Amino acid sequence: MSDQPQEITQDMVVVGGGLAGLTMALTLKRAFSGALKVTLVDPHGLDPLPVSGRAYALAAGACKMFEALGVWDKIEAEAQAIERMVITDSRLAEPVRPVFLTFDQSPQSDQPYAYMIEQDHLLRVLQEALRLTDLTVVKTRAGHVETLPHAAVVALEDGQSVTTKVVIACDGARSPLRQAAGIGMVMHAYDQSGIVATLGLERDHHGVAEEHFLPSGPFATLPLKRKRCSIVWTERNDRVKHYVSLSQEEFVAEIEHRFGLRYGTITLLDQPRAYPLRVGIARHFVKPRLALVGDAAHVVHPISGQGLNLGLRDVAALAETLIQALRLGLDAGRLQVLQEYETARRFDTLVMAGLTDTLNRLFSNDLTPIRLMRDLGLGVVDRMPALKDLLIREAAIRNPAAPKLMQGIIP
Amino acid sequence: MSNRRFQTQSPQNPPISTLDEAEVARFDRLAETWWDEFGPMRTLHKFNPVRIEYVRDHILRHFQRSGDTLTPLSGLDLLDIGCGGGLLCEPLARLGAHVTGIDPAPKNIGVARLHAAQSGLPIAYEEQTVEALVAEGRQFDIVMAMEVVEHVADVDFFIKSCCQAVKPGGLLFLATLNRTLKAFALAIVGAEYVLGWLPRGTHQWDKFVTPEELEKALSYGGFVPLDETGVVYHPLRDQWRVSRDMDVNYMLVASTKS
Numbered sequence: 001m002s003d004q005p006q007e008i009t010q011d012m013v014v015v016g017g018g019l020a021g022l023t024m025a026l027t028l029k030r031a032f033s034g035a036l037k038v039t040l041v042d043p044h045g046l047d048p049l050p051v052s053g054r055a056y057a058l059a060a061g062a063c064k065m066f067e068a069l070g071v072w073d074k075i076e077a078e079a080q081a082i083e084r085m086v087i088t089d090s091r092l093a094e095p096v097r098p099v100f101l102t103f104d105q106s107p108q109s110d111q112p113y114a115y116m117i118e119q120d121h122l123l124r125v126l127q128e129a130l131r132l133t134d135l136t137v138v139k140t141r142a143g144h145v146e147t148l149p150h151a152a153v154v155a156l157e158d159g160q161s162v163t164t165k166v167v168i169a170c171d172g173a174r175s176p177l178r179q180a181a182g183i184g185m186v187m188h189a190y191d192q193s194g195i196v197a198t199l200g201l202e203r204d205h206h207g208v209a210e211e212h213f214l215p216s217g218p219f220a221t222l223p224l225k226r227k228r229c230s231i232v233w234t235e236r237n238d239r240v241k242h243y244v245s246l247s248q249e250e251f252v253a254e255i256e257h258r259f260g261l262r263y264g265t266i267t268l269l270d271q272p273r274a275y276p277l278r279v280g281i282a283r284h285f286v287k288p289r290l291a292l293v294g295d296a297a298h299v300v301h302p303i304s305g306q307g308l309n310l311g312l313r314d315v316a317a318l319a320e321t322l323i324q325a326l327r328l329g330l331d332a333g334r335l336q337v338l339q340e341y342e343t344a345r346r347f348d349t350l351v352m353a354g355l356t357d358t359l360n361r362l363f364s365n366d367l368t369p370i371r372l373m374r375d376l377g378l379g380v381v382d383r384m385p386a387l388k389d390l391l392i393r394e395a396a397i398r399n400p401a402a403p404k405l406m407q408g409i410i411p
Numbered sequence: 412m413s414n415r416r417f418q419t420q421s422p423q424n425p426p427i428s429t430l431d432e433a434e435v436a437r438f439d440r441l442a443e444t445w446w447d448e449f450g451p452m453r454t455l456h457k458f459n460p461v462r463i464e465y466v467r468d469h470i471l472r473h474f475q476r477s478g479d480t481l482t483p484l485s486g487l488d489l490l491d492i493g494c495g496g497g498l499l500c501e502p503l504a505r506l507g508a509h510v511t512g513i514d515p516a517p518k519n520i521g522v523a524r525l526h527a528a529q530s531g532l533p534i535a536y537e538e539q540t541v542e543a544l545v546a547e548g549r550q551f552d553i554v555m556a557m558e559v560v561e562h563v564a565d566v567d568f569f570i571k572s573c574c575q576a577v578k579p580g581g582l583l584f585l586a587t588l589n590r591t592l593k594a595f596a597l598a599i600v601g602a603e604y605v606l607g608w609l610p611r612g613t614h615q616w617d618k619f620v621t622p623e624e625l626e627k628a629l630s631y632g633g634f635v636p637l638d639e640t641g642v643v644y645h646p647l648r649d650q651w652r653v654s655r656d657m658d659v660n661y662m663l664v665a666s667t668k669s
Contacts, residue, residue: 035481150529326481328463329502331530336448336456 010037012322012332013154013164015142015177017042017049019119020294020311021170022126026069027319029133030410032326038135039162041154045139046127053198053270054119055222055230056308057082057209061406063115065316068408071129078121080225081112083207112207116222116230138162142171144180145290152289152333166322166333167290173280175296181287187280187299192217193240195233197272198224199255202264205229212258219258228269231255240274285345286338291318297345316403317344320411344403431564445496445522454608455498455558461642461651462557462662463502466584469638469664470553473582482507490551490576492541493559497523497534504532511551513539541572550578557662560587560625561618567628574632579667583634586642586662590619593658622657634665 014025017040028038040046058066058079066072140158145167154162169177178185205223212219217234224230233255235243243254248268255266281298285291294311321341325332332338404411448456467484470476476483485507491500494512496519504510504527512534514520520538527534541556554576556569563569570585577583588594595616602608626636641657644650651660 032481033479150531325460327478328460328467329505330460330463331501331505334448 010039010136010162010164011326012036012166012168013039013041013142013152013162014168014170015041015154016170016172016296017044017046017127018170018172018294019122019126019308020296020315021168022123022130023065023069023312024168024170024293024315024319025135026071026126026129026133027315027405027410028322029130029135030069031319031323034133036326039138039164040130040135041138041140041142041156041162043139043141045137046131047139048127049120049123051270052119053230053273054196055116055198055224056119056122057114057222058117059114059309061316062309062312064408065312065405068405068410069129071125074125074128075117075122076115078225079115079117080223081207082114082116082209082223083112085113085209085211087211088213116209116224118224118230142167142177145177147287147289150331164333165289165331166338168293168318169290169296170293171296173278173295173299175292177290178282178292178296181290183287183292184283185280186283187278190277190279191237192234192277193237193274194277195231195235195240195243195272195274197231197233197251197255198269199229199231200267200269201227201229202266203227203262205263214258221259229263231259233258234277237276244272244274285342286335288335288338289333291338291341293318313403313406314341314345316405316411317341319405320403323411431562445498445519446526451610452496452498454602457649458642458651458660459498459502461653462586463499465640465653465662465664466499466503466553466555467506469584470582473637473664473666474552484508487553488551488578489553490541490544490555492554492556492573492576493562494523494536495519497526497536499555499557500534500536501527501530501532504534508553509535511535511537513537513541513544515540541569541576545572545575550576550581552578552581553584554581555584557584557586558588560585560620561614566620566624567631570625570628571632574629574634574665574667577634577667581666582637583629583665584662585625585665586660587625588614588619589658589661590616590621591658594619597659622661622663625663629665633667635668636663636665639663 012028014021014028021040021042025038025040028036058075063072066075138156138160140156140160143155143157146153146155151163151165152167154164154167156162167177169175171177199221204227205221207223209223210221216236216239218232219234220232222230222232233243243251246254251272252266252268255268259266278299282292282296285297293314295307297314298310300307300310318341321337321344322332325337330337444450445452447453467478470487471478471483474487483506484503487508489503489508489510491503491510491512494500494514497512500510500512500523512520512523513536514523515538517538520536523534523536527536541554554573556573560566560569573583573585588598598619599614599616603611603613622639629636639657640662641654642651642660642662643654643656645652
């Protein structure tokens with residue numbers, strides 16, 4: 001690891017030190033026995049980040065990917081296996097919630113359906129792994145990218161610049177690099193926000209994740225290690241402010257109202273935070289010498305828990321495209337090369353964005369005919385093993401066309 | 412006809428050459444657009460990865476090298492005959508090979524030199540023919556003539572010269588178009604007239620070469636094919652892939668009988 005050189009020429013520049021950016025940088029450093037020259041540009045560099053309190057479900061493909069990157073053992077130490085998923089659909093006032101869909105472990109293996117992992121731990125593990133590589137870290141923001149025929153120059157806010165073959169923008173949903181490149185985003189903002197909080201439970205959750213489809217939106221409880229769980233509580237925007245500003249006791253009472261009392265006394269472990277819900281997709285994922293990854297390329301409704309998994313799948317697909325190009329001695333920043341990544345990801349992303357949007361519209365609805373339809377729908381799904389299996393495989397992102405890294409192979 | 416052509420050459424003439432003047436002029440006009448991956452050479456750019464992969468994999472196997480480095484071909488001397496704008500030379504140079512690219516069209520060499528300089532790649536480009544290199548006694552670990560055979564005036568003599576340019580124990584790669592009705596339909600009617608992928612007149616069907624003819628020509632130079640493969644286009648994925656179907660485009664790798 002070296003710090004802030006004056007003028008650097010690199011094979012690849014990763015902009016953004018979040019989950020997508022760190023995983024991207026680590027993947028590139030794992031290829032060719034670490035021979036690729038990679039720079040990470042982020043104001044925090046590899047310093048510890050502020051506590052986020054967020055948690056993610058890692059699908060099977062993502063776990064395989066971290067295994068191939070040599071970091072799964074450390075992640076697993078803090079990962080809670082989801083052994084069972086319960087999905088219910090009801091009005092808040094109804095005392096008994098019919099269970100319409102249950103997912104036990106994934107059908108073809110003894111692997112859990114997914115693992116819950118806290119963002120802070122995941123970031124720590126990735127940063128630690130990168131500190132052991134010779135990754136160049138520049139602690140500043142990237143301003144814009146100037147594209148030359150044979151290279152790209154990333155202008156940095158501190159006045160320096162980095163010349164590189166490929167710039168990988170992992171700089172989040174508001175991606176300054178995407179905006180500077182003039183790539184538009186098709187975006188839909190919901191009239192909903194996701195309230196996120198971490199709870200302590202008196203009794204163990206035994207790895208059960210629950211998703212209750214309430215009229216205002218889904219309410220999910222996701223199991224964490226040490227008798228804790230993460231909640232994602234979707235509410236209409238006009239009510240969100242009220243809920244987040246509640247006192248601890250009042251908030252817990254609202255949770256119990258939705259969650260029930262089967263886990264005993266609930267304690268609130270952090271300050272609830274609200275995230276506006278949006279779904280959006282960039283008009284292009286690539287330009288010559290620039291590729292958008294993760295939230296910079298797409299944001300999805302968190303209902304299906306696929307935001308991070310989609311981002312990791314971007315990382316896997318782009319890494320495979322770049323590494324394959326370098327194996328053939330091709331200039332990896334050429335549009336023809338980068339378009340392979342776009343082709344590989346766009347369909348998948350659109351399907352996922354469309355699917356989560358449809359699910360949300362379907363479930364955030366109190367009209368009886370629609371409720372009846374979706375109740376029947378989920379009931380039917382539960383009785384058809386093949387369809388359920390397909391849904392699980394989709395949810396777990398494990399299909400034959402998965403990028404190599406998601407099958408546990410460094411491409 | 413081809414035999415008559417050399418018999419008319421007097422021994423005093425500069426090195427006997429198999430190139431066809433009209434063919435050189437035709438490619439010369441295209442030279443400036445060699446590197447526009449969405450321009451007239453789009454098809455060749457699309458085709459490039461599959462042939463590089465073939466060449467790379469066979470070199471790694473033959474010379475027993477590991478592929479897990481950025482420069483697995485380092486230290487190998489490689490000659491690309493009919494290098495055009497350098498579409499094959501540059502990737503192979505990036506993989507570490509010492510590349511020499513020759514082309515009889517001066518404009519191609521000009522384009523190739525300029526582009527290599529911009530890419531920062533040390534490639535030796537020469538406005539030269541393989542026959543001239545052989546006359547000078549120059550040899551290489553790897554010799555390639557990709558999509559060239561179908562443009563030369565005398566296939567047997569050209570292949571023999573290619574064989575002579577290979578160091579003992581080295582490899583010779585050839586890629587060309589088969590002389591079948593399918594090749595006529597796809598490579599000429601389809602690619603040049605219907606799809607407009609290639610400028611009309613790029614190929615002449617009667618100059619296409621069958622694998623049997625190529626093998627026979629190789630045997631005159633003391634070479635045998637180690638592997639042969641077809642290359643086909645998948646329209647839905649807009650990708651070229653290796654295939655057992657050698658009816659249209661095909662590639663082969665050959666070495667001396669051991």
